[in-house]
Amino acid sequence: MTYHDVVILAKKILVGIVVAVIPFLIFFVGLKLIQHF
Amino acid sequence: MPLKKETGRSILRDASVSLLLYALPVLLLAAYLYITGDKPWLRAPAKPAIPVLKTVFEHLSTWGLPVLMVGVGIIEFALRLYEKKWTRNERILDIVCFIGPKVFIRPAVVYFTLWLLPVLLPGLKNVFAWVPLVWGFLIVAVADDLTQYWYHRLHHQVPFLWRFHRTHHSAPYMGMAMASRQNIIYTIFFSQIYLTAALVYLGLGYAALLVTGVKSIITLAAHSSIPWDKPLYSRKWLHPVAWVLERLISTPATHHAHHAASNDDGVGHYKGNFGNMFFLWDVIFGTGIITRRYPASFGLSYYQGEEWYAQFLWPIFKSRKAGSELSAGGPEVGDEVTGQPGQALGVGYEEEDYVEKKYLYDLQ
Numbered sequence: 480m481t482y483h484d485v486v487i488l489a490k491k492i493l494v495g496i497v498v499a500v501i502p503f504l505i506f507f508v509g510l511k512l513i514q515h516f
Numbered sequence: 517m518p519l520k521k522e523t524g525r526s527i528l529r530d531a532s533v534s535l536l537l538y539a540l541p542v543l544l545l546a547a548y549l550y551i552t553g554d555k556p557w558l559r560a561p562a563k564p565a566i567p568v569l570k571t572v573f574e575h576l577s578t579w580g581l582p583v584l585m586v587g588v589g590i591i592e593f594a595l596r597l598y599e600k601k602w603t604r605n606e607r608i609l610d611i612v613c614f615i616g617p618k619v620f621i622r623p624a625v626v627y628f629t630l631w632l633l634p635v636l637l638p639g640l641k642n643v644f645a646w647v648p649l650v651w652g653f654l655i656v657a658v659a660d661d662l663t664q665y666w667y668h669r670l671h672h673q674v675p676f677l678w679r680f681h682r683t684h685h686s687a688p689y690m691g692m693a694m695a696s697r698q699n700i701i702y703t704i705f706f707s708q709i710y711l712t713a714a715l716v717y718l719g720l721g722y723a724a725l726l727v728t729g730v731k732s733i734i735t736l737a738a739h740s741s742i743p744w745d746k747p748l749y750s751r752k753w754l755h756p757v758a759w760v761l762e763r764l765i766s767t768p769a770t771h772h773a774h775h776a777a778s779n780d781d782g783v784g785h786y787k788g789n790f791g792n793m794f795f796l797w798d799v800i801f802g803t804g805i806i807t808r809r810y811p812a813s814f815g816l817s818y819y820q821g822e823e824w825y826a827q828f829l830w831p832i833f834k835s836r837k838a839g840s841e842l843s844a845g846g847p848e849v850g851d852e853v854t855g856q857p858g859q860a861l862g863v864g865y866e867e868e869d870y871v872e873k874k875y876l877y878d879l880q
Binding site: 488496 | 535538539542543545546549550557644647655659662663666667670674676677680701705706707708710711714715718831832844
């Protein structure tokens with residue numbers, strides 16, 4: 480593995496995290512808000 | 517290779533719409549509770565109304581699906597649906613991809629759920645166990661499948677991500693043998709696995725069990741070389757059912773089009789049809805072509821039969837095939853198709869072409 484491969488891998492993991500975290504926050508905040516009403 | 521501006525714009529636009537789509541089941545649940553005046557979090561969570569269903573889906577998620585895959589795979593093999601394309605290299609790759617994730621991914625997800633989530637989300641275990649099953653099902657279905665749509669679409673449209681997904685598209689055949697064929701890094705970092713695991717931790721476990729069971733059956737059936745959807749197109753009285761199904765879920769026809777070797781036959785659409793369980797996302801974002809025919813050939817037109825270990829473990833191991841995307845210093849994207857149809861309908865795509873292509877099946 481080259482340095483370039485490691486950079487691509489890191490970028491790929493970052494994209495994956497963003498794709499998972501954004502919907503998680505929407506569901507989490509949304510359901511929490513429902514409980515407070 | 518930089519991301520094309522037009523593609524970047526369509527990704528941003530559709531991602532913005534997705535925020536609303538993610539929020540939709542929660543908003544509908546809020547409206548339902550407001551109208552009924554119900555406050556389910558104030559009472560103890562109800563136990564599954566149909567315990568048998570839970571047992572069935574538990575077995576499905578453990579040993580049921582692998583057995584189903586092997587069973588259908590044997591039928592496909594007996595019917596000679598792989599023709600002579602299942603070479604030794606392809607066989608090893610498919611078998612390693614079938615077994616590998618079951619050895620590595622499942623323990624990783626269990627570890628993530630049991631150890632990491634209580635650290636990341638302390639005191640929140642089962643905090644949403646009050647969510648009624650129907651609503652939980654809707655929330656997990658949207659969460660899991662829309663997230664996989666985006667994970668999948670980005671691996672096709674963002675050049676530096678493509679090689680992590682290439683292995684799934686290199687097979688020159690369709691069927692159970694290639695249904696789990698993926699580069700290990702693509703599989704390990706599947707976003708929706710971790711999102712769904714987090715929702716299970718928060719209390720939506722039963723809903724997740726049902727969703728992942730239904731989803732696995734739909735996606736496996738869409739990859740199978742047994743065209744179960746064909747009778748829906750040949751019998752006129754079934755056309756209304758076909759019309760709804762082909763827009764709602766992935767069928768062999770629409771998903772095989774995604775695995776086509778070419779877009780030139782009016783059936784293939786390998787730069788679109790990204791949906792896994794739901795095809796609806798492709799309909800909403802205009803990335804889909806609905807066809808009722810099957811492509812003449814599958815895979816990558818420039819496939820060099822790269823070594824199984826390079827396909828499974830790139831970039832850790834590289835291919836020795838000169839000029840391959842998986843070789844050291846190889847190109848990010850091997851084929852540069854100009855005027856790709858339907859990357860996003862309405863973006864650089866003539867509606868007339870779309871209509872012409874979409875209704876080709878009517879002329880048969």
